[in-house]
Amino acid sequence: MQQRGYWGTLIGGFLVGTTLFIFYYVSGAGFGASGGFSQLSAFIIALFSKSYIASNAYTAKDLGEHGITHILYNRIFFIDIGIFIGGFVSALIGGRLRFSVDKGQTTPTSYRYALAFFGGILIAYATRYARGCTSGQGLAGAGAYSIGGWLFLFCVFAGVYLTARLFRRQWL
Amino acid sequence: MSAPLYINGVISGHTNMLFSIFGGFLFGFFLEATGFASGKNITDEFYFRNNRVIQMMVTAILTSTFWFLVFGSLGLIQIPNIWTPNLYxxxxxxxxxxxxxxxxxxxxxxxxxxxxxxxxxxxxxxxxxxxxxxxxxxxxxxxxxxxxxxxxDLGQVYWHTLFGANTLVSFIITLAIGGFFMGFMQYIVSYVNKNRTESKEYSMQYLIGVLALIFVIVVTVLLKTLLPAS
Incomplete structure (x- = not known):
């Protein structure tokens, strides 16, 4: 019932893996997603204080000669734009395009939002140390023989499976 | 030959950005079409409702590494020229x-x-x-x-550079880890769904968490022993 209309994982995995290889073939680097959020966050901070972004050792390199919009002239940010359009088109074709909240039937929406929000904070912070997320570090790394990709993925699985029990209630 | 195109100067930075939007489009499309634009569908994996996330991830990794093996051995892509982040x-x-x-x-x-x-x-x-x-x-x-x-910072470390071997060895290692992991999870999912109880679910979660940690420790020890001065 839940899965009706979705593609199989083998064909989906084959297509994602092939897309990943095309990225390496064309760009010489894999896809990613978390970097776009980092750039967008830096851009928003720069709207308030460009001098802070220029003085911060992590973000200073993103400021180019064209001012703060240069922060968003970033490969991963462009990939995120692509993911957004692709996700939109697929949802449109599949008839899944609607405002909704993913949660269990009896779960309070505020509880689900709180977990999504704080999980987002943890994930964003974690991706900076791991130099990427499940896409940019996990799949792209392991898909190019990198040991770091596998190391990261199994750390993620350890974190997920050892704590999933605590957050199970939101899906009931 | 000329690939990777951007790194080898075949296409410009702007073209690479345009390609990134296109490549991202494909990625986003496939993710949504397979059902992973949904937190519920993703977390089904963590509670053993199905094994779709791991199937998808392992298939993607094996597909990509397979293309590397094929294109690399045909001389159509220079694998040493690709970029992956340094391993910290x-x-x-x-x-x-x-x-x-x-x-x-x-x-x-x-x-x-x-x-x-x-x-x-x-x-x-x-x-x-x-x-x-x-x-x-x-x-x-x-x-x-x-x-x-x-x-x-250990630099860019690949299986073949760690063992001083070629990419075929890397592919075999990827196949072994990915294949074993996917098969193992397939077994656990069917095991939990036979007479599902909460305690069974929790104990399997801990088992997988601990096994993943053991994998991390083994890789860490391998890196520490085989790589000079870190």
């Missing part, structure tokens, strides 16, 4: 574990959240806001985090 051992382990906790909480990872936002998932939008806040916390805290952030 302790920051990776810290980041990976923290990422896992965040993923169990939120049900999304950054890539799937973008596709989920596009399909109208309001919880994914809240997740995206959390991501922006988390990134800001990292940026503001960078002066204090910098030392750990750049610590234990």
């Amino acid at each position: 051992l302790w920051p990776y382990i810290f980041g990976g574990l923290l990422f896992g906790v965040g993923m169990a909480m939120s049900g999304y990872c950054p890539g799937t959240s973008v596709a989920a936002i596009a399909s109208g998932k309001k919880d994914a939008m809240v997740f995206g806001l959390g991501m922006l806040v988390g990134m800001a916390i990292f940026i503001f805290g960078f002066p204090f985090e910098k030392d750990f952030y750049v610590s234990s």
